[in-house]
C-alpha cells in the first residue's frame with residue numbers, strides 16, 4: 001500500500017522528544033519515516049532500523065552511500081532507499097528488487113527525467129521542490145504511470161501537501177512541520193488533513209467506512225470516521241470514531257475497553273480507513289467478545305489464553321507448570337520439534353506443528369514476547385536481501401540428518417548442553433538425581449515429585465496411529481511394507497513376514513548366547529508351567545447342582561517384541577514361552593526388522609524355540625494392526641501381548657476397542673521404570689547399578705530411589721556411585737535423559753517408604769533393606785518385586801523365570817504382568833440332575849417371574865411339570 005504521508009526525521013537526533021512537530025510515538029501513527037543517511041551515520045541507521053522493527057516503514061535517503069552500505073540497509077529492514085541514477089544502475093546490476101529503489105530525479109527537464117527511469121519500474125522522488133505547479137504538470141502527464149511518486153518541498157505548506165496528496169503522490173514532510181493537534185499549533189501541517197485529503201466517501205452522509213483491526217490484522221469490527229474523529233484519534237492516541245447516533249465516539253470511554261492507536265491508513269482506492277489498534281479490557285464488541293465476529297481463533301486465541309494464564313493460572317494447570325519450570329518447557333520444545341521432524345502425513349504434521357507453536361508461544365509469553373513481536377520479526381526477515389545459507393548447527397546435523405530417525409534426534413537433543421548452571425545437562429557434567437527430603441514437604445509436593453515424565457498426550461498418539469491402522473486394515477501387506485520402509489528404512493524388504501520353519505542360517509548364535517537363552521527359556525518355562533491349573537475347579541453348590549470352571553488356551557496370540565531403541569530377544573522369550581506352555585495353537589511374533597530387512601538371530605531363535613508360525617517384519621502401530629486384522633500373508637490373532645513404545649501401546653488400545661477386530665490386549669506396558677528402597681544396610685554400588693539398569697532403557701524411563709533414614713554421607717555415596725557408573729556406560733546419553741526426571745526421596749521409616757512406593761505403583765520394586773522378605777507384606781502395588789541385595793532387577797529381565805513384561809505408568813494398581821493366565825480364558829459349566837433342578841428350579845422360576853421373562857421360567861417349569 002502506498003503511504004499517505006511520510007515524516008522526514010533527522011536521524012542524528014531521532015528518539016529525542018521534539019517540542020514542536022511529531023513525537024516519536026506520534027510518528028508511529030503515521031507509520032512512515034524518511035531519513036537521510038551518510039557514510040558517517042550508516043552505523044547509527046543500522047541500529048535504528050533494528051530498534052524500529054515493525055514500528056513504521058523506513059525510507060532512507062542513500063545518495064551518498066556505496067552499494068555495500070545500501071545493501072546492508074535494505075538487509076536490515078529499510079523498505080526503500082532513495083538513490084541517484086548512477087547508484088540505480090549499480091543496484092540493478094546486483095539484481096536488487098526494483099520495488100525497493102526510489103530514484104531521485106534531477107528534475108531539470110521532462111525528457112531528462114523520462115530517460116532516467118526508462119526501462120525500469122522504480123519509484124521516483126522529486127526533492128526540494130520550489131514550484132509545485134511544475135510537479136503538478138509532470139504528475140498529470142506521467143506521474144500515475146510510475147509505481148509511486150514521492151515529493152518533498154523546499155518550503156512545505158499545507159496547501160501544497162494537500163494538492164500533492166490529491167494527485168495521488170506522497171508528500172515527504174519534515175516531522176517538525178507536522179502535527180496531530182492542529183488546534184494547538186495552527187502553524188503546523190495537520191496530519192489528519194493530509195491523510196484524509198485523498199479519502200473518498202461512498203456514503204450519503206459523507207462518513208468513511210472504517211475497518212478496525214488488531215496488530216495481527218484480525219478484524220475487530222466496522223465503524224465510521226470523519227476528519228474530526230481521525231484528528232481526535234491522532235491527538236489522543238486512542239481509537240476515536242464517529243457514531244451515527246452519538247457523534248464523536250471515544251471508544252471505551254464508559255466501558256473501559258479502550259483502544260491504543262497503532263497506526264491508520266487508507267485502502268487502495270481510498271474509500272476505507274484501516275485503524276490498527278491494541279484493544280484493552282474485555283474486547284471490541286459491546287457483547288464483550290474480542291471481535292464483533294466472535295471469539296479469536298487459532299494463534300490469537302492461544303495467545304489470549306496463555307496471557308491470562310500468566311496473569312492468574314489455576315494452581316496445578318499444565319501451563320502454569322510450564323511457566324514455572326523452564327527445564328520442562330525446554331524439554332517439551334525439543335521433544336515437539338523432534339516429533340514434528342519425524343511427522344509424515346499431513347495430519348501428523350499439522351498435529352505436531354500445532355504442539356510446537358503451543359510450546360514456543362508459551363516460551364514467548366513467559367518472556368513477555370507477543371505474537372505481534374514475532375510477526376514483526378518475520379516481516380523484517382522476509383525483506384532481507386542477503387539470506388543466510390540456512391545450514392543447521394553441527395549439533396543438530398549428526399546422525400539425525402543422515403538417518404532421519406527419531407531415536408537419533410532424541411539422543412541428540414538429550415545430549416545438547418542445557419544451561420551453564422545445569423551440570424546434569426552438560427556433556428561431561430555430573431549425572432545426579434534430584435533429591436527431596438520428605439520431612440518438610442506437603443503430600444502434594446511429594447506426589448508431584450513422583451510424577452512420570454510427561455508423555456505425549458494419548459489423543460495425539462492416537463491421531464498418529466489411526467491412519468496407520470486404517471491403511472493396514474484396508475491395504476494389508478502393501479501398507480505394512482510401506483510403513484516398514486519408512487520407519488525401519490528397510491527398503492529392500494519385499495515381504496512383511498518370515499514364515500517358519502526358520503532357516504538355520506538366520507539363527508546362528510554364539511554358543512554362550514545359545515546356552516544363556518536355553519537357561520532362560522527353561523527357567524521361564526518352569527515358572528509359568530507351575531502356574532498351570534492341573535484340573536478344573538468343581539463345586540456342588542446344592543445336591544445335584546454341579547458348577548465347574550476349566551481353562552482353555554487362547555487359540556491365536558500375537559506377540560510384540562520391541563526393537564526401536566534396543567533389540568529385545570528376551571521379550572520374545574518372555575512372551576513366547578508362556579504361550580507355548582499354555583498351549584496356544586498359533587503363535588505369531590512381530591518385531592521391527594533391521595535396516596537391511598533382517599531380524600536379529602536371537603529373536604529368530606526364540607521364535608523357533610517357542611514354535612511361532614511366523615515373524616511379522618514390522619514394528620509400531622502397523623505391526624499391531626496387521627496381527628489384529630490379518631493381511632494376505634499375516635494371520636489374524638485373538639489377543640496381542642507385549643511391551644512397546646507409545647505407538648505400540650496406543651495401537652493395542654485402538655484395536656482392542658474395535659469390536660470388528662475381535663482382539664484383546666494384555667496391558668499398557670510402556671517405558672521401563674524401577675523404584676529402589678534402600679536403607680543403611682544397602683550397598684551403594686548395588687543401589688546405583690540397579691537404578692542405572694532401568695535408566696539405560698530410554699530417555700523416557702524413570703528411576704526412583706527411596707532412601708530410608710540415610711545420612712548425608714550415605715546419600716552422597718549412592719550419588720557418587722551413580723555418577724561414576726553412569727559415566728562408564730555406553731548409553732550414558734540415554735541415562736542422562738532418564739536421570740533428568742528421576743528423584744531420590746528421603747524418608748524416615750520403611751512404612752513411609754512403602755506408602756510412597758504403593759502410591760507410585762512401580763513396574764519393578766527393589767527392596768535393599770533389612771529383613772527385605774518381611775517388607776514384601778507391605779507391598780500393595782508393583783509389577784514385580786526383587787528382594788534383598790543379591791537380586792538385581794536384571795535377573796528378572798532375563799533369566800530368573802519371572803516375566804519382564806509388566807505394567808508401567810502406575811497401572812500396577814490394577815493390572816498384573818504377563819503370566820500364564822494372560823494366555824488363558826476360563827470357561828464355566830453347570831451340570832444338574834433331575835433332583836438338582838427340582839431343588840434350584842423354584843428360585844429360578846421366581847426370579848424369571850420378577851424379571852418378566854416368561855420363556856426363562858418355562859424352561860424350568862416344563863421340565864419339572866409344574867404350572
Ligand SMILES: NC(=O)c1ccc[n+]([C@@H]2O[C@H](COP(=O)([O-])OP(=O)(O)OC[C@H]3O[C@@H](n4cnc5c(N)ncnc54)[C@H](O)[C@@H]3O)[C@@H](O)[C@H]2O)c1
Nearest residue numbers: 562563564565592619620643644645669671672804805806
Ligand atoms: N514394560 C515392559 O514390560 C517393557 C519391557 C520391554 C521394553 N519396554 C519398553 O518398550 C519400549 C520399546 O520402545 P522402542 O521405541 O524401543 O521400540 P518399539 O518396537 O516399541 O517401537 C518402535 C516402532 O515405533 C514406531 N514409531 C517410531 N516413531 C514413530 C512415529 N513418529 N510415528 C509412528 N510410529 C513410530 C515404528 O513403527 C517403530 O518400528 C521402551 O520404552 C522400553 O522401555 C517395556
Ligand SMILES: N[C@H](CO)Cc1c[nH]c[nH+]1
Nearest residue numbers: 568570571672673797804
Ligand atoms: N526391563 C525391561 C522391562 O521394563 C525388560 C528388559 C528387556 N531387556 C532388558 N530389560
Ligand SMILES: [Zn+2]
Nearest residue numbers: 672693694797
Ligand atoms: Zn530392563
